[in-house]
Amino acid sequence: MTIASPENGLPYPPELASASAGLTAPRGLGVLSERHGRALTLLGRRLIQIPLVLLAVSALTFWLVQLVPGDPGRNALGQYATAAQVHAWDVSNGLAGSVASRYLHWLGGFFSGAWGASFVYLVPSRPLILGHLANSAFLALYAFILLVPVSVLLGSVQAYREGRRTDRVITISLMTLSSVPEFVIGVLLLVAFAVGLKAFPVQSAADATGDLGQRIHATTLPAVVLAASYLAVLARMVRTGTAGAITAPFHRTAVLKGLPRSVIVRRHVMRNALIPTLQLLGIYLGGLLGGSAVVETLFNYPGLGALMVTAAERKDTVLLTDGVMVTGVLALLALLLTDVCMILLDPRIRFGNAEG
């Protein structure tokens, strides 16, 4: 194949031909398509990684949950059931056999949608988990809507006032706020706004069928607590990103060529400041969606986090395994989503270097 033939008219072997084509590197759109190729490689690698990581997480979770003490079959049937009856119950619920065979049985069930039934709630775990997940997602979305504008505002104010008193005061306040436990912030807000001012209900058990306005009102305090716990770290990222963009040469160029300030902020500062912020949000999004066990328990909110706590407390192994798997899937999907957003937002990304 490498021998030059008169038919195709090549004066030298094809490898050399392609090598010289590589030397006269494609410019403009050609470079762009190469970058897209790289991005697709990254996405492809992620799509292979994610199932493997999920498999490892599921095996670890399944093994850990098997160590939970207690005898679900005995608990379900009561103390008068015979050993044979308990064994039959175990077999029908996929609890008999070795850990490996039970794991495979469970794994097959999880991916085909047959998730087993909760021992405690005595209902199939799938609708139970998905219902609580929807509640957690509502709370997370609300917290997110509160969180993003406030942290972008605080972070950019700090960056524009870097090193001055405003910057220091905001830094110290946010640092203190971030180290106060979530449930303490929650208790203080409850005492002030629910018990003292009676502005919000003490229990925010969300009723999905209820009026949306009422639901938002009831979810306000938990959403504020959830947002407060992520505020400091997010504002910090915005501050770093914005400060970097303000001191960059392209910012000076934009100012010197007389662009209006709103255009500079929108097109040059914000875009650059939001890239690291977005990366961080992706890491937290999975946790946010999976529900905050603390906030949900404190406000008696029926979310996935609180459901996991109940499952752990009552030794509901089926519910616990399925719920933790859902949390793991969500966290990985959130990371994938972040990768996609980063590619769309930042064409410079060199993924080969970012992977360390």
Add this chain to the structure above:
Amino acid sequence: MDLVPERSASTGRIGTVPALLRRPTFVLSVLVVICWSGAALTWHRFGLNPYDNTGQVLSAPSWSHPFGTDNLGRSVFARTLAGTGSALAVGPAGAVLATVIGSVLGVISAYFRSWVDTALMRLFDVLAVLPPLIFLIVIVAAFGASSPALTVIIGVVFAPGIARIIRAAVLVEMGKKYVTSARLQGESALRIMAAELVPNVAPIIVIQATLSLSAAVLMTATLSFLGLGQQPPSPDWGLAINQNIDYIETAWWTVIFPALAVASLVVAVQLIADNIKEAWS
């Protein structure tokens, strides 16, 4: 060959203590921690009884009961002071364990590289997928929540994060000449790691230890609050909030004082860590 200038990390330690003592937040935080430690050691000498019913249920703060009484008629003041015991036992022990495991794994991983490094890092990647609290909930369900079990759990769960940071720091040190000279002198791997590398990353280890201490105190309080940590009748702060949150509308004092106690301890330890970090960098 003069190796002293390369040990830049150790020069940062000279003059650190006076610099720290000039920082008001550091001094205040250390005082708070000393007060709580003092309370943990001495509360039972003052005739306080955190377990007995005083006969008054959910009574408001008064002279005889400065913080009021809880749903079982127990003095909240006595229970808040007695709660220092569990707060200052499990968390700090877990943090020490996490620092030891994390430092050892981090140094080994960076020193030997190759498959040891790859295997450890991939394992940590898998462990990092689940949100930390969910991971803790599963582990606590599996292994129970007795104080020794909790200490080991916190040690194991917090170790990967520390290991990663120590690994990164040791990787930087590995490129310096003193490591090469030590190797040429024929020092054993164990000696290079323990006598050469660890002293040079010691400031980073101390900072990670303080940071994980604050996180560990927070985690134990959070687990107790969720009902998965200390069990009744322990006077633990997190547990006290869990037990009394239903009475918040009529008896706010049953939850506010334990909540403020947790917050003061966690914030104080966090501020100590932040101050050390700033003083050293």
